[in-house]
Amino acid sequence: MGNKSTLCLVVDRWHFGYVGAYGNTWVPTPELDRLAARGFVFDQALIDTPDLERLYRAWWRGWPVIRRREPPEDWPSLARQLAGLGVHTALLTDEPLLAQSPLAEDFAEVVLWESASEARVAETIEETHTARCFAQMVDWLEKAPRPFWLWCHWTGFGGPWDGPLELRESFREEGDPPAYAGSQPPEKHWQSPPDPDELLAYSFAYAGQAMVLDACLGGLATFLAESGLEKEVLWVLLGARGYPLGEHGRVGPCDEALYSELVQVPWIMVYPDGLGATARSQALVEPADLWATLLSWWGLPADPAAPTAYDLTPIVREEVLSVRDRICLVHPAGQQAIRTPAWYLRTTESLEEEKGWELYVKPDDRWEVNNVADRCPEVAEALKQAFEQTGQHLQTGRLADLPPLDELLRVGIE
Incomplete structure (x- = not known):
């Protein structure tokens, strides 16, 4: 040592x-x-x-x-x-x-x-x-x-x-x-x-x-x-x-x-x-x-x-650029969020509720000023599903079977 x-x-x-x-x-x-x-x-x-x-x-x-x-x-x-x-x-x-x-x-x-x-x-x-x-x-x-x-x-x-x-x-x-x-x-x-x-x-x-x-x-x-x-x-x-x-x-x-x-x-x-x-x-x-x-x-x-x-x-050591494509966040009071290289989705309610969705472009929108959930509903829905899938695979011990995020969620909209 x-x-x-x-x-x-x-x-x-x-x-x-x-x-x-x-x-x-x-x-x-x-x-x-x-x-x-x-x-x-x-x-x-x-x-x-x-x-x-x-x-x-x-x-x-x-x-x-x-x-x-x-x-x-x-x-x-x-x-x-x-x-x-x-x-x-x-x-x-x-x-x-x-x-x-x-x-x-x-x-x-x-x-x-x-x-x-x-x-x-x-x-x-x-x-x-x-x-x-x-x-x-x-x-x-x-x-x-x-x-x-x-x-x-x-x-x-x-x-x-x-x-x-x-x-x-x-x-x-x-x-x-x-x-x-x-x-x-x-x-x-x-x-x-x-x-x-x-x-x-x-x-x-x-x-x-x-x-x-x-x-x-x-x-x-x-x-x-x-x-x-x-x-x-x-x-x-x-x-x-x-x-x-x-x-x-x-x-x-x-x-x-x-x-x-x-x-x-x-x-x-x-x-x-x-x-x-x-x-x-x-x-x-x-x-x-x-x-x-x-x-x-x-x-x-x-x-x-x-x-x-x-x-x-x-x-x-600069051997790899990244280790994951998402981070899931959980608030004790029920708020939840998911961050990918290109997006950040947060809710004021649980993710089962559609009310309160906010979607931001990352990393450009550093302080989450411009909510684009209404303009990119397909992205918000896909991120919601990604959050749910991550939790489900963790609970069942099948994280290795979790599919990677598609290009839209990793890279964003060109």
């Missing part, structure tokens, strides 16, 4: 549109940009559910939400398998629900950071909740037993917005409203178009938080370089869920509507040997793939009973 360890850093409520590596040009994130340049970027990474418990079931056990039923009791978690190799496993988080979840029981060490639900706006970056979490992460790494798998989940932008006002106000131009000055993440849902100035004020505050995160990532990168850990650690940087900032009349989680601002997330992998550096992929990837990819990294075979979890290493 040699000197091989893994650091997985998960940032919750991270809007991928505020990341330079994903096209943002107005929020300066130089440290994150450097990190992305050293690593491999997945441009089309989607979560398959906004439910945190089910999301972690996919990350840690390779069990996607569309499989409906619960995994068998003896289904091995990644932490349990790594413990069998002599790897020290640890979970560090400020999310009590995760630390207390049965899913976390297989970790050798679970550390619950102090939450900061009542935090006030800080005067400096060093005083923020984010900086304190990163400092505790570095403290752990300084004493870490080798080899290790460290998973850090930080409530991120769903936690206190305590970034200094100076950072928020730095985005204002003449005529702009003042930045949102509160520390509680806003959550609003409008039925009519919201006030643009109110949205701008929230976006300034969110951008300030993004700068705090960037500075902390820079400090962590410096520590890994100076300590020599960057030469032996696979670093995975993930978004858990996005944070709507005015798209589709929502700010904050609200009803967790399955739009891109919620379900498309950053995913960057930095390998110690430079594998995949400066490269990126348009392949559709989902949470269960991380489970399979980490198993591969540690030299463990993926369970054949997890047919929807793919090792992404061949994509990073």
Whole structure:
């Protein structure tokens, strides 16, 4: 196994549109940009559910939400398998629900950071909740037993917005409203178009938080370089869920509507040997793939009973372009969606209901602005059937018999 360890850093409520590596040009994130340049970027990474418990079931056990039923009791978690190799496993988080979840029981060490639900706006970056979490992460790494798998989940932008006002106000131009000055993440849902100035004020505050995160990532990168850990650690940087900032009349989680601002997330992998550096992929990837990819990294075979979890290493090595032609998403309240390389279909009801269908052209319609369901009913119907077929084949264990999508659903309309 040699000197091989893994650091997985998960940032919750991270809007991928505020990341330079994903096209943002107005929020300066130089440290994150450097990190992305050293690593491999997945441009089309989607979560398959906004439910945190089910999301972690996919990350840690390779069990996607569309499989409906619960995994068998003896289904091995990644932490349990790594413990069998002599790897020290640890979970560090400020999310009590995760630390207390049965899913976390297989970790050798679970550390619950102090939450900061009542935090006030800080005067400096060093005083923020984010900086304190990163400092505790570095403290752990300084004493870490080798080899290790460290998973850090930080409530991120769903936690206190305590970034200094100076950072928020730095985005204002003449005529702009003042930045949102509160520390509680806003959550609003409008039925009519919201006030643009109110949205701008929230976006300034969110951008300030993004700068705090960037500075902390820079400090962590410096520590890994100076300590020599960057030469032996696979670093995975993930978004858990996005944070709507005015798209589709929502700010904050609200009803967790399955739009891109919620379900498309950053995913960057930095390998110690430079594998995949400066490269990126348009392949559709989902949470269960991380489970399979980490198993591969540690030299463990993926369970054949997890047919929807793919090792992404061949994509990073540029041996293949993609591993799937669809991702199925499920909301705990009944919303469902399916994403292909060319389309995104979502419903406000279950897929048995025709009411509430929305269809968008991908990847062109990045923020799902132009609903074309009325103009392409045959596409919507075919995608509905593809969702149903995928679920049926999974439940019966016949995924190998699932037919590939036809060209219209994969490529779109010329």
